[in-house]
């Protein structure tokens with residue numbers, strides 16, 4: 001497998017997204033998270049922008065120990081000097097310079113002919129090499145440039161001392177086949193190409209940033225450039241996470257992979273969204289809120305039978321806990337039945353048919369059908385047993401000379417009645433021992449809290465417990481005017497949640513809500 005290097009430019013091109021401006025502290029926190037994610041090269045900013053930007057890049061450079069830190073600038077000595085200042089404490093610095101090379105940019109923006117472009121870039125790379133071992137040169141707007149001139153530019157950059165040459169699709173204009181062909185041609189024709197790494201940097205103006213990036217990788221690019229959540233100038237950049245997951249999922253096809261720590265992706269995405277103020281669209285690939293949520297009956301049925309029917313990536317891969325099946329208008333009988341079991345309703349086929357018809361009628365009127373709606377639906381007609389166990393009664397024998405004993409009676413979702421008595425070190429302990437013996441569950445009581453939620457002699461007490469079983473931790477709550485009853489209710493509530501979670505795990509981390 002070919003290793004593909006990742007330069008993440010969330011802190012530079014990502015920050016160019018309209019309305020985004022990161023403080024130095026925010027840049028440092030994001031950079032540290034990018035380092036955890038295994039990014040090879042973190043682009044920290046464009047120091048010539050302002051003194052504040054120099055300061056931010058300096059702080060990122062000082063904080064990062066396990067990645068290269070790059071900073072970006074024009075082919076001007078003053079931009080390079082600002083970058084020198086900004087990267088002076090970086091452990092592994094890289095200078096990143098750019099100059100546009102396309103006919104449009106040459107004529108209208110730079111007022112330079114081809115010779116002047118080559119000369120300006122070469123002089124800047126040489127100047128940069130006096131201070132940096134590694135220089136990346138980006139030939140801005142490559143995808144709208146004559147192919148033979150791209151090759152001349154790459155040749156110039158190699159001779160001037162660049163170690164990475166980037167051929168950006170600056171305005172998201174390229175078609176995958178055309179963009180791939182640029183890399184293929186450069187690889188095949190430029191002498192000394194093996195001395196440098198070729199890089200790809202795409203924008204999403206036509207929604208093809210990831211496709212174009214992959215086309216470049218397929219045709220020999222060694223490095224991809226992207227941003228988290230795909231943020232950036234105009235329609236944004238290639239999403240770093242999309243490329244990493246595409247290569248991971250279709251490694252068979254591409255024979256190339258990044259070294260990213262994939263289960264840090266979700267955390268990184270949410271941190272970037274929080275600090276930039278840019279919400280992640282629900283349908284965004286990989287990190288959108290709906291990326292692992294299944295709504296329609298046929299899909300939910302497939303998921304319950306075998307999740308690979310409708311999931312090509314598991315949520316765990318990117319650091320999420322579980323897939324979700326949401327109940328709504330498009331849900332089918334299988335998912336509805338599973339949710340009922342989770343909630344403790346065991347119905348006959350006839351009852352299920354009746355409940356399902358009501359559920360569909362409700363879903364026609366309501367976007368999402370919540371647990372409360374299902375409870376309400378069930379309590380109307382079919383006698384429910386809320387939760388998996390329902391506490392019927394608790395009796396405690398207590399005197400200050402002998403160990404207290406408790407008798408509990410519970411009804412299971414399937415209607416079975418369980419009755420058990422046990423001793424304990426105190427009244428609550430006796431109740432919990434009786435419940436453990438009745439259910440056969442082996443749990444540890446991690447925490448127990450009691451508080452009064454109303455005033456007076458008949459105050460309502462609320463008990464909060466935390467139970468642990470193996471690596472699973474659950475919380476439960478119970479309220480009553482009697483603290484022993486509240487304690488028993490909280491314990492049963494926590495047990496029901498634990499059993500629900502176990503059921504869910506048995507189905508392969510798919511939760512239905």
Ligand SMILES: CC(=O)SCCNC(=O)CCNC(=O)[C@H](O)C(C)(C)COP(=O)(O)OP(=O)(O)OC[C@H]1O[C@@H](n2cnc3c(N)ncnc32)[C@H](O)[C@@H]1OP(=O)(O)O
Pocket residue numbers: 013016046048049050073074075076098099100109110140170233
């Ligand atoms: C594709 C990209 O993402 S490019 C990066 C975009 N990022 C930024 O622009 C960072 C923020 N920018 C800024 O703060 C400012 O634009 C600065 C400080 C960089 C420059 O500001 P100013 O000196 O006022 O120039 P201004 O931005 O108005 O114009 C850009 C100038 O740089 C020139 N220029 C553009 N690219 C390059 C380059 N790669 N190398 C040399 N000169 C360049 C332009 O032709 C123009 O020159 P002119 O004044 O001779 O016409």
Ligand SMILES: CC(C)C(=O)C(=O)O
Pocket residue numbers: 013098138139140141166168169170171201203
């Ligand atoms: C890498 C630089 C030049 C860039 O951001 C672009 O071309 O989009």
Ligand SMILES: [Mg+2]
Pocket residue numbers: 013170201203233237
């Ligand atoms: Mg860009």
